[in-house]
Amino acid sequence: QVQLVESGGGLVQAGGSLRLSCAASGSISSINVMGWYRQAPGKQRELVAVITSGDTTNYADSVKGRFTISRDNAKNTVYLQMNILKPEDTAAYYCKISMSWGVDYWGKGTLVTVSS
Numbered sequence: 001q002v003q004l005v006e007s008g009g010g011l012v013q014a015g016g017s018l019r020l021s022c023a024a025s026g027s028i029s030s031i032n033v034m035g036w037y038r039q040a041p042g043k044q045r046e047l048v049a050v051i052t053s054g055d056t057t058n059y060a061d062s063v064k065g066r067f068t069i070s071r072d073n074a075k076n077t078v079y080l081q082m083n084i085l086k087p088e089d090t091a092a093y094y095c096k097i098s099m100s101w102g103v104d105y106w107g108k109g110t111l112v113t114v115s116s
Contacts, residue, residue, distance in 0.1 A: 002024060002028060002105045003024070004023070004024050004105055004108075005023050005025075006021065006022045006093065006107045008080075009110030009111045009112045010112070011114075011115065014085060014086055014114055014115065015084060016085050017081070017082060017083045020093055021078075022034070022036075022077065022078045022079075022107055023077045024077070029099075030099060030100040030101070031076065032097075033098040034050070034051055034078035034098075035047065035049060035050030035095070035096050036048040036080045036093055036094070038089075040091040040092075048067065048080065049080060053073075067081065068080070078095060086114060089114050091112060092109040092111050093109060094108075095107035
């Protein structure tokens, strides 16, 4: 079993910052890609940022230059530093890890609310 625990969500004013964390535990031996996705009310879940085991990153156009994804392999943790937050960033943020053998795991989500 693999468990993902997200933290760091909350309420912030527009222009502010938050840092999300997602710690993986359990039967983990080889995490390939770690990433963050978000889902706003009434919308589909969308990719925010991903980072590979080789530290290659990819971002949604809407967050480029404002968000930074990073990972600590020793702690099996992925982070998302979110700066210059906008009301349209309001969503539930989900962590996902993809194992080297092709299985994906999702966290339960953490809510980010940006007030204008």
